[in-house]
Amino acid sequence: MIGICPKCGNYEWDKQISDNKKQIICPKCSHEWNFKAMPLFILTGSSGVGKTTTAQELMQRDKDFIVMDADFLYNIMPHETEEDYKNWVEQIMSLSKNIMQGGKPLLWTIAGALDKFENTYNRRFFTEIHYLALVCNPIVLEKRMREGRQITDVNWIKSSIDYNNWFMETGTLSNQKIDTYNISGKSVSEVADYVTYWVSLKSNPTR
Ligand SMILES: [Zn+2]
Structure with a gap:
C-alpha cells in the first residue's frame, strides 16, 4: 500500500x-x-537451534521491534523453485515495508533463502539488512533435535549440523560474515536478551 x-x-x-x-x-x-525507511533484522540458524523459542520469548516482552515468523508465508506459498523462494522473500519484505510505517522495524525468523533479500525489488525501502545466526555446539544441536523435537531423520539432522557449521566457520553474505551467537549453555531468556541487544546495536551503530 x-x-x-x-x-x-x-x-x-x-x-x-x-x-x-x-x-x-x-x-x-x-x-x-x-x-519511513528502516533496517530489517533477520534471525536465522539451522533447524533445532531455537529460533522459534527465542521469538516466542521476545514476543512476551516490550521492545522496539516487531517479531514475525517467515514460516506462515512459507506455508501458504509454493516453494519448489528458486523463483518461488525469491517470491517468498519479496512478500516478506513487501509486508515489512508496510508494517514498519507504524514506526517499528521488524525482526523475522527464517532458516534459509538468506541470499535472496539483497536482490529483491523491495530492498530499496530499507536502510540495511542485518543477519544474526543462532549457532550451537553440534553435539548440543543433535540432542536438541532428537530430544527436543523428536526428529529422527538422519539426513535432516546431518544437514542441520552442516548448516550450523557453515554459520560458525564461514557463513557470509555479500562478502560479509554473518553475525553469530552461540546459544550452548544459554537460557532462552539470555538468548532473547542478546538478540534485543544486537538489534539495538545495529539500530544505533554509534552507541
Ligand atoms: Zn503516480
Whole structure:
C-alpha cells in the first residue's frame, strides 16, 4: 500500500526512492510521498537451534521491534523453485515495508533463502539488512533435535549440523560474515536478551 502512488494509482513495482530514503517517487507521474525507511533484522540458524523459542520469548516482552515468523508465508506459498523462494522473500519484505510505517522495524525468523533479500525489488525501502545466526555446539544441536523435537531423520539432522557449521566457520553474505551467537549453555531468556541487544546495536551503530 505504501508503494502505491496516491496521485495516479500506479501500483507497479517500479518506484524510485529519494537519495535520503525519505520519499517514494512515482516514475509515471513524478509524484513524491513520504515513507519511513528502516533496517530489517533477520534471525536465522539451522533447524533445532531455537529460533522459534527465542521469538516466542521476545514476543512476551516490550521492545522496539516487531517479531514475525517467515514460516506462515512459507506455508501458504509454493516453494519448489528458486523463483518461488525469491517470491517468498519479496512478500516478506513487501509486508515489512508496510508494517514498519507504524514506526517499528521488524525482526523475522527464517532458516534459509538468506541470499535472496539483497536482490529483491523491495530492498530499496530499507536502510540495511542485518543477519544474526543462532549457532550451537553440534553435539548440543543433535540432542536438541532428537530430544527436543523428536526428529529422527538422519539426513535432516546431518544437514542441520552442516548448516550450523557453515554459520560458525564461514557463513557470509555479500562478502560479509554473518553475525553469530552461540546459544550452548544459554537460557532462552539470555538468548532473547542478546538478540534485543544486537538489534539495538545495529539500530544505533554509534552507541
Ligand atoms: Zn503516480
